[in-house]
Amino acid sequence: MTTAPTRKPRSSRSGRATMADVAAAAGVSAMTVSRALRRPDSVSAEVRARVEEASRRLGFVPSRVASALASARTMTVAVLIPSLTNAVFIDLLAGVQETLSPHGYQPLIGVTGYGPEAEERVLRAQLAHDPDGVILTGLDHTPGTWDLLRSLTVPVVHTMDLTTEGGLGDGGHGDGGVRTVGFSQFDAGYAIGAHLAERGRRRIGLIAGQLDPRTRQRCDGWRQALRDAGRHDPDRELLVPDATSVALGAELLERALAAHPDTDALFLCNDDLAQGALFQCARLGIPVPERLAVAGFNDLAGAAWTVPPLTTVATPRRAIGVEAARLLIAGMEDRAQSRPEPRCVDLGFRLMVRETT
Amino acid sequence: MTTAPTRKPRSSRSGRATMADVAAAAGVSAMTVSRALRRPDSVSAEVRARVEEASRRLGFVPSRVASALASARTMTVAVLIPSLTNAVFIDLLAGVQETLSPHGYQPLIGVTGYGPEAEERVLRAQLAHDPDGVILTGLDHTPGTWDLLRSLTVPVVHTMDLTTEGGLGDGGHGDGGVRTVGFSQFDAGYAIGAHLAERGRRRIGLIAGQLDPRTRQRCDGWRQALRDAGRHDPDRELLVPDATSVALGAELLERALAAHPDTDALFLCNDDLAQGALFQCARLGIPVPERLAVAGFNDLAGAAWTVPPLTTVATPRRAIGVEAARLLIAGMEDRAQSRPEPRCVDLGFRLMVRETT
DNA sequence: CTGTTAGCGCGTTCAG
DNA sequence: CTGAACGCGCTAACAG
Numbered sequence: 178m179t180t181a182p183t184r185k186p187r188s189s190r191s192g193r194a195t196m197a198d199v200a201a202a203a204g205v206s207a208m209t210v211s212r213a214l215r216r217p218d219s220v221s222a223e224v225r226a227r228v229e230e231a232s233r234r235l236g237f238v239p240s241r242v243a244s245a246l247a248s249a250r251t252m253t254v255a256v257l258i259p260s261l262t263n264a265v266f267i268d269l270l271a272g273v274q275e276t277l278s279p280h281g282y283q284p285l286i287g288v289t290g291y292g293p294e295a296e297e298r299v300l301r302a303q304l305a306h307d308p309d310g311v312i313l314t315g316l317d318h319t320p321g322t323w324d325l326l327r328s329l330t331v332p333v334v335h336t337m338d339l340t341t342e343g344g345l346g347d348g349g350h351g352d353g354g355v356r357t358v359g360f361s362q363f364d365a366g367y368a369i370g371a372h373l374a375e376r377g378r379r380r381i382g383l384i385a386g387q388l389d390p391r392t393r394q395r396c397d398g399w400r401q402a403l404r405d406a407g408r409h410d411p412d413r414e415l416l417v418p419d420a421t422s423v424a425l426g427a428e429l430l431e432r433a434l435a436a437h438p439d440t441d442a443l444f445l446c447n448d449d450l451a452q453g454a455l456f457q458c459a460r461l462g463i464p465v466p467e468r469l470a471v472a473g474f475n476d477l478a479g480a481a482w483t484v485p486p487l488t489t490v491a492t493p494r495r496a497i498g499v500e501a502a503r504l505l506i507a508g509m510e511d512r513a514q515s516r517p518e519p520r521c522v523d524l525g526f527r528l529m530v531r532e533t534t
Numbered sequence: 535m536t537t538a539p540t541r542k543p544r545s546s547r548s549g550r551a552t553m554a555d556v557a558a559a560a561g562v563s564a565m566t567v568s569r570a571l572r573r574p575d576s577v578s579a580e581v582r583a584r585v586e587e588a589s590r591r592l593g594f595v596p597s598r599v600a601s602a603l604a605s606a607r608t609m610t611v612a613v614l615i616p617s618l619t620n621a622v623f624i625d626l627l628a629g630v631q632e633t634l635s636p637h638g639y640q641p642l643i644g645v646t647g648y649g650p651e652a653e654e655r656v657l658r659a660q661l662a663h664d665p666d667g668v669i670l671t672g673l674d675h676t677p678g679t680w681d682l683l684r685s686l687t688v689p690v691v692h693t694m695d696l697t698t699e700g701g702l703g704d705g706g707h708g709d710g711g712v713r714t715v716g717f718s719q720f721d722a723g724y725a726i727g728a729h730l731a732e733r734g735r736r737r738i739g740l741i742a743g744q745l746d747p748r749t750r751q752r753c754d755g756w757r758q759a760l761r762d763a764g765r766h767d768p769d770r771e772l773l774v775p776d777a778t779s780v781a782l783g784a785e786l787l788e789r790a791l792a793a794h795p796d797t798d799a800l801f802l803c804n805d806d807l808a809q810g811a812l813f814q815c816a817r818l819g820i821p822v823p824e825r826l827a828v829a830g831f832n833d834l835a836g837a838a839w840t841v842p843p844l845t846t847v848a849t850p851r852r853a854i855g856v857e858a859a860r861l862l863i864a865g866m867e868d869r870a871q872s873r874p875e876p877r878c879v880d881l882g883f884r885l886m887v888r889e890t891t
Numbered sequence: 892c893t894g895t896t897a898g899c900g901c902g903t904t905c906a907g
Numbered sequence: 908c909t910g911a912a913c914g915c916g917c918t919a920a921c922a923g
């Protein structure tokens with residue numbers, strides 16, 4: 178071992194220039210480099226030019242982790258969603274990402290798998306990164322999660338639901354500080370139920386998978402609508418815990434019709450189920466909507482192009498992501514909380530009546 | 535202004551306990567807390583118990599940013615994908631996420647919008663976070679991107695393509711260090727072309743959108759297959775730059791048939807296009823596959839359930855994400871690079887012959 | 892097995 | 908407008 182002691186450099190940025198390097202190259206102090214790069218008009222034109230030149234020449238990229246430690250701002254936002262395979266949350270995420278990105282914030286995605294306990298674990302892991310804000314899905318959190326959230330000093334937004342309904346949100350702590358962006362799942366479910374009833378359907382069934390709280394609220398709404406119309410039949414509800422998919426929709430359609438061959442309308446809690454059901458109807462020669470009306474939920478891609486085009490409820494998933502991110506940004510930038518942002522944003526939904534009903 | 539001077543605390547973890555707090559509470563040094571928490575068997579059982587108790591009691595969450603600065607490991611991985619609305623990359627991302635997560639790594643998602651220049655900008659932004667590894671989509675990067683990548687000391691993996699084909703990868707720098715995980719887009723395109731020819735089809739058309747390099751390679755493969763079969767007709771290619779969608783597939787089917795009513799087979803470069811085409815065929819009363827064979831690509835959700843079930847090519851998108859993450863982890867954990875990992879992993883593809891051809 | 896020392900690369904603060 | 912001192916919270920390196 179007579180070789181030179183090539184101790185691995187401790188730096189996280191092996192070989193990359195630091196602010197001190199740029200400062201030396203530009204003949205100024207590190208502090209001036211920092212200023213020149215972040216607020217160009219806080220330094221003289223000449224110094225600015227020298228710093229910019231040196232910075233470019235050395236390929237300087239400021240270290241966000243050092244910056245974060247010094248300034249107490251990580252420029253990251255924790256985004257917790259149940260799943261990466263459900264298009265609904267991808268759209269949400271896309272809205273968040275496209276809104277945060279131009280402001281320099283990095284989303285930290287956390288996948289909870291629809292479980293409140295897993296959500297708490299994921300949140301805890303994300304918090305270790307000291308995000309400047311947190312976006313969650315839904316309001317059904319563990320007490321531990323609520324505790325964590327309450328202890329935070331950064332803004333938090335809950336999405337895809339409204340605080341006002343079901344009392345889920347408070348978790349016994351009062352709804353005081355809970356900020357939400359979403360729409361009323363209950364009302365949306367009600368709308369589709371009412372629509373089927375108005376169409377004169379009498380033997381209306383329900384098919385639902387992925388029984389998370391939001392799905393349940395939709396079902397509750399649908400149920401209420403049918404009760405109000407005097408046409409609710411609990412026997413015609415087919416609820417399964419499995420994740421929704423086209424394949425599952427096809428399968429459940431058959432099971433539903435086997436149990437109740439006289440069914441004349443069906444609400445499926447997600448469009449992928451509805452598309453599967455539609456395919457299966459085509460296969461079985463069941464005329465839609467003549468013999469069976471079919472309604473979906475979410476207005477996922479392609480819903481307008483099925484044969485026949487699918488009646489469904491359009492949900493503002495991307496807009497929810499955009500608005501949640503906006504609220505967060507407002508709370509993060511403006512540390513004085515000057516303009517009061519709304520506590521609860523209802524982005525609504527739209528019943529898309531097409532040809533399957 | 536006679537109120538007490540409530541200077542905002544400089545800490546990034548307002549109110550939260552630090553390691554020093556835990557150390558004090560446990561009656562040990564901060565270093566011992568660090569050790570007790572990260573490698574429990576490197577301290578005595580008694581000390582470990584005291585530290586764990588104090589840590590739990592104070593609700594201590596170690597700061598990853600401080601840890602990152604001190605240890606030169608951020609536990610983050612930059613993941614660059616073209617889009618968040620294309621299911622292909624979502625699946626990739628899901629594979630990456632589910633593989634990184636158990637090891638404590640946080641994916642940092644970057645969306646490039648299919649543009650090499652945007653990709654370079656996004657990469658630069660991600661690098662400011664000092665990721666411990668980088669995952670990219672494709673091999674068509676700007677020279678600036680290649681420069682950045684070459685300057686990195688952390689592992690980099692390119693996905694969805696193979697280094698060997700097309701010579702795209704080297705960018706003039708030689709393929710020396712380029713690590714890829716993917717499959718041959720060309721061969722996959724060839725397979726579908728050959729399949730259509732083998733089925734006896736003679737007037738075969740192509741419909742493609744989202745003309746990124748991988749789509750082009752698929753088309754090249756398809757073209758080669760038709761040439762080999764003596765059935766290539768450039769006039770029957772309909773290429774548009776727009777993002778693929780069910781709606782676009784329906785529209786392009788009509789345009790293709792309007793231009794060439796005698797077409798007897800069609801390859802659509804993505805399943806969403808193919809599904810749209812299928813819907814439109816049903817609408818127009820065109821029997822599939824009798825009068826027109828239809829083939830898609832990717833085997834997206836539902837492809838097995840369309841009417842009739844869609845012939846397509848199954849691509850291992852999630853597996854690519856998993857394998858890319860695996861390679862990265864190997865390179866990140868094992869800093870000595872003891873076991874040599876493969877440079878280029880071909881995960882293959884599968885032709886799914888169903889009923890549309 | 893445990894403690895001490897010395898930074899990681901920036902930004903805040905206050906002086907000039 | 909610019910600079911010097913200091914510290915963010917943690918861990919590497921070395922003693923003991």
